[in-house]
Amino acid sequence: MTVSQHETRATTDPDEAGIRMTLSFPEPDAARELLLFLGRSMEDGSFSIDAVGSTDAGPHVIAVDDITDAQRSTASYAVACGYYDNPRSARLADIAAAFDRSESAISQRLNAVERHLVRSFVDANDGESGAVDR
Structure with missing residues (x-):
């Protein structure tokens, strides 16, 4: 039931x-x-509790306020065109051409977004940015 x-x-x-x-x-x-x-x-019966626990740690909020508009639009475009697909269906050069920027500039933008998101994710899950399990 x-x-x-x-x-x-x-x-x-x-x-x-x-x-x-x-x-x-x-x-x-x-x-x-x-x-x-x-x-x-419960008048004629009884009940017992074997265990109480949580199977979900709950949602984690990752602040994106520090991500600039240029970084946000570049990351959105990179996702939309398949840069993060496996295998990739877009290259860094494709994104650079779409924004009329150098590959280095686009790489720096995407790296800044990735770094922020990964650090925020780790902080939300570990509580400390320096905690590492080996």
């Missing part, structure tokens, strides 16, 4: 001891309310 309401999902699987439920809630308060309700309404 699967129940879904307000992005809350519940699945049940019968086992030897009764019913085992796995619940997933978008908000911790919703889970807390359900557990309180179950505790108050």
Whole structure:
């Protein structure tokens, strides 16, 4: 059985001891309310909690305020024309020609965007920019 309401999902699987439920809630308060309700309404039965945890660390926000308009438009164009595809369907020279800039200038723009995004990603996941697991 699967129940879904307000992005809350519940699945049940019968086992030897009764019913085992796995619940997933978008908000911790919703889970807390359900557990309180179950505790108050169980007259002839009981329930136990095997584990409580999070499977999702939540969204990470990467600020892009420091990326200039020129960097942003160059990166957008690079994505649109296939520069970041694997294999690449565009070369640095193609992007440079589209912006009437040197390959070196375009490379510097894209590198600045890449550096900012990667550092922001690592900071959001590690909490420290210098933390390295080997």
